[in-house]
Amino acid sequence: MRIRSLLIAAVAVLVTACQSVQTTQPGAIGVTRKQMMAVSAQQVDEGAKVAYDQEVNKARQAGSLNKDKQVYDRVQKISQRLIPQTKVFRPDAPGWAWEVNVQTSEDVNAYCMPGGKIMVYTGLIDAIKPTDAELAAVIGHEISHALREHSRERLSRAYAEQIVLAGVAVATGAEATTMQIASQVSAVTFTLPHSREQEAEADRMGLELMARAGYDPNAAVTLWQKMSKAGGGGTPEFLSTHPSGESRIRDLQNTVPKVLPLYQAAAH
Template sequence: MTQLFKLATLGLSLALAGCQAVNTTSGGALGVERKQYMFSMLSTDEVNQMYAQSYQDLVGKAQQQGKLDTSSADAKRLQQIAKRLIAQAPLFRADAAQWDWQVSLIKSDDLNANCGPGGKIMFFSGLITQLQLTDDEIAAVMGHEIAHALREHGREAMSRAYGVQMATQLGSAFGVDAGSLQMASMGVEYLMTLPNSRGNENEADLIGLELAARAGYNPQAAISLWQKMSKAGGGAPPEFMSTHPSSQSRIASLQAAIPKVMPFYQQASGRR
């Protein structure tokens, strides 16, 4: 076991040697500050371009299948909510003002939404209709997903995956058997990738909360949203085995942060 740990640690050390520490966003009022290690040969622009192509492929396929919704009331709601949230994004990173933001609504029963690198937002209609989301709750979801893009969590995950790859390649070079390689790879994943992924979710929760509040959406909606998501999700895996925080800890973290962002919501509401 000691040999496997050393192997995994060596792989991670070599991977980090090819990374650079960056600050992708400002910390905001909630102080979301953390040095992120990005693989230096994988730039922001390259990741954004790669994802933009994948996004266009998905949207094009949905359009061909008659699943791209551009005219319904929900589609119009999404566009309006996105417009207000996107206007606040440069407060966290200035270059977001130059991103080619896009918003798509896909007709699907999936309870899902995402915002990929470079500001490519995708919602699935089931999330809105099945959970009967209000505008404030949609803003909570969208703010969370936009935060992932602002913090470049996708590029960060790709950089972490390089550490797993390095550990596996080193094991093969040293003649480690397949079973041990799998254990080493799993060790890297649980010691590095999953905890940081949970951290990423917490960051997205907090930045998204502030983003929505600054855009004039009630931050209290984040609580009702995750309560709805918890009921819809049924039994969730234990928190230490999941990339997502448990509903209870997530809600507790949001409740603690809401008083700090409520003034932004009140100020924005007063301007409307």
């Protein structure tokens, strides 16, 4: 009886804690899904800052941070063209404390932690040999995960499950510390795959960002075709958290016409 009461209390707290949030404006591609959040954006941003600083410091100590100036400048230039376009989805986003770095590593990977903390691995550039537009597709996709607060959403789902499974813990009312959140942000960034729904949103929003920045959105299609081929000899790190496939490529191809006029307007 006591367990049943605790579970009922847990569910009640869960319902109270979770809020339905519209993190972004629809943009031309029309992303309108509301998200259930049980963790504050401030908590996640603070945790992400700690997690990102840890990664940057490790790379710096290893002598692998921004080692190749030409690659670093290229990534910076592309990122700085994309970041101003984020205002279409979030008016506050261009004012985030953006950080852009390149890590020398064989890992075929890139990410953008909450709050605009971008890292591109040279392994992705070496393996895929992307054009600037294809690299813009990668970075735009990662930025879109941050805009949509997908990490916060995933942490909220995990938090909600913990509340239900361990209802007795609800009575403590304790919030996760910044270091705990930082560890969880690292986990969702490096090991846990995004949902298909989140991937589709990041793909579509990334297309719009790159188009508005003057990069041909068709390059997103060729990028993922290259990614699929690169996975033939062993799955690249990027694909472990960003699954590819024919259905994804078809969805990109179907979405390109919606943002092509934006690219044409930006390019002329």
